Amino acid sequence: GENVEQHPSTLSVQEGDSAVIKCTYSDSASNYFPWYKQELGKRPQLIIDIRSNVGEKKDQRIAVTLNKTAKHFSLHITETQPEDSAVYFCAASKRSGGSNYKLTFGKGTLLTVNP
Amino acid sequence: SAVISQKPSRDICQRGTSLTIQCQVDSQVTMMFWYRQQPGQSLTLIATANQGSEATYESGFVIDKFPISRPNLTFSTLTVSNMSPEDSSIYLCSVRGSGRASEQFFGPGTRLTVL
Secondary structure (H helix, E strand, O other), X not given: OOOEEEEOOEEEEEOOOOEXXXXXEOOOOOOEEEEEEEOOOOOOEEEEEEEOOOOEEEXXXXXXXXXXXXXXXXXXXXXXXXXXXXXXXXXXXXXXXOOOOOOEEOOOEEEEEEO | OOOEEEEOOXXXXXXXXXXEEEEEEOOOXXXXXXXXXXXXXXXXXXXXXXXXXOOEEOOOOOOOOOOEEEEXXXXXXXXXXXXXXXXXXXXXEEEEOOOOOOOEEEOXXXXXXEO
């Protein structure tokens, strides 16, 4: 089955700096890659996603890049703010076969933005 | 996105007992999933709740321990049976809508503590 590796496990940045979180996946058939933000005690919130037919997607201060050949994708947050502090999870899934669109998650990255 | 609710939001149970968690969605959804999130950990898929048929379980999870029902397109239940302290976790349902969109959204979770 799919295996998703996520790095780093913790990341501390100064407010205004950029943050980058990287994930690799093992199943070349995976074609959908969402990112979730989970604040303490809250549910995971979908913040951005990318499908395998594009290499980059941006939404204001957040961007995601995908390299299908290398089987890795990254989350980029620019101009970080204290409210960006949370645990971020990457995930992978595929829309074909018997996968049922199920998500396989990375282990998460605790991002701390210091004011 | 769909509005998802779960009951109960939290519970403290004695070992050997069972707890049924409900997930209600405010619109019909094609797919519903149940995840477990152990303290400080990532999300692990337990099973896909199939409407009108038996759930599809992931490796390591069995129907006798985690029976699931899905009587219609807006409701599902997960039962944690014969509980032990190792079952202490947050249990989350998630839903995927219809159409080509792959986005999955999570319910608020049920925090279970087993003594």
